Amino acid sequence: MKTTNYVLITGGSSGLGKELALQCAAKGFNIILIALPGSNAYSLAKHIRIEFDIEVHVFEFDLTNKTILAEKLDFILENFEISFLINNAGIGGTVSISESSFEALDNIIQLNIRSMTFITRRLLPHLIKHNKSYIMNISSMAAFTPIAYKTVYPASKAFVSSFSLGLREELQGSGLSVSVVYPGPIMTNSNVSGRIMKQGFMARLGLLPTQEIARIALNKTLNGHAVIIPGLWNSISYNLMKMLPLETKLKIVSREVRKEVELSF
Known part of the structure; x- marks a missing residue:
């Protein structure tokens, strides 16, 4: 009989997922x-079990494989009670679209959009039966404007944002609270860190320690916040961007990203 409640975290082995x-x-x-x-x-699961004396289960597979994803979710839901879903897994990159392979672009769409939507839909009946349950979807500050040299990534994160807020409204009156988090740049690994540093001073203003992003995101999700923008500068940037015409903010942000592309050659 399933009695213990779990939080399910995708992309949970490193970066923001690990901190969450x-x-x-x-x-x-x-x-x-x-x-x-x-x-x-x-290795992370072993560490968590020892340090916090809780149950941790690991499932390693590719979320973009929809057959395996369906099979694994069926097994998880048959054996575990889920009351909290964190859709954290995602992928991006910075490159001219003419230089990017179709496979790379498709992988962003399959991971950031399709798998997130499928997991959420599959878990909804199980989440909503609890008196109190939560969904945290990780979007990005990139969701607030199109960006040259990223193109598909900000579009995918705009999907996460729209999907999450629409779902939250649909579930009003239930015990299931949906939150969407918009982190700024995150130094998740040496490759990502190097790309962020190449973007210049403006890009680095939004940097926060990963632990702090996770702390803000988790506390505000559990307090029922709809929109979560970690960091003072990111909040200021969001409000400033709202006042700018689309063409202006597109040029401002894309100019910073272009520095990363130019310095990569």
Whole structure:
């Protein structure tokens, strides 16, 4: 019989997903980690079990494989009670679209949009039966404007934003609260960190420690906030961008991203 409630975290082996797992564990949540094969998930799970004395289960597979995704979710839902879903897994990149392969673009769409939508829809009946449950979807500050040299990524994160807020409204009156988080740049690994540093001073203003992003996102989600923008500068930037014409903010943001592309050659 399923009695213990879990938080399910996608992309949970590193970066923001890892920090969310650690902070959920510190709050006493039992955890299900979904990560790519060969990731750090099993080592992280062992550490969490020892430090926090909670249950942690790991499932390593590619979320873009819809057949395996369906099979794994069926198994998880048959064996575990989920009361909190964190859709954190995502992928991006900076490159001229003419230089990007179709496979790379399709991977962004499949991971950031399709798998997130499928997981949410599959878990909804199980989440909504609880008196209180939560969904945290990770979008990005990039969702607020189109960006040259990223193109598909901000579009995918705008989807996450729109989907989350529409779902939240649809679920008003239920015990299920949906939150969407818009982090600025995150230094998740050496490759990403290098790309952020190339974008210049303006891009670095929005940087926050990953632990702080996770803390803000988790606390505000559990307090029922709809829109979560971690960091003072990111909040200021969001409000300033709202006042600018689309063409102006598109040029401002794209100019900073172009620096990264030019310095890569």
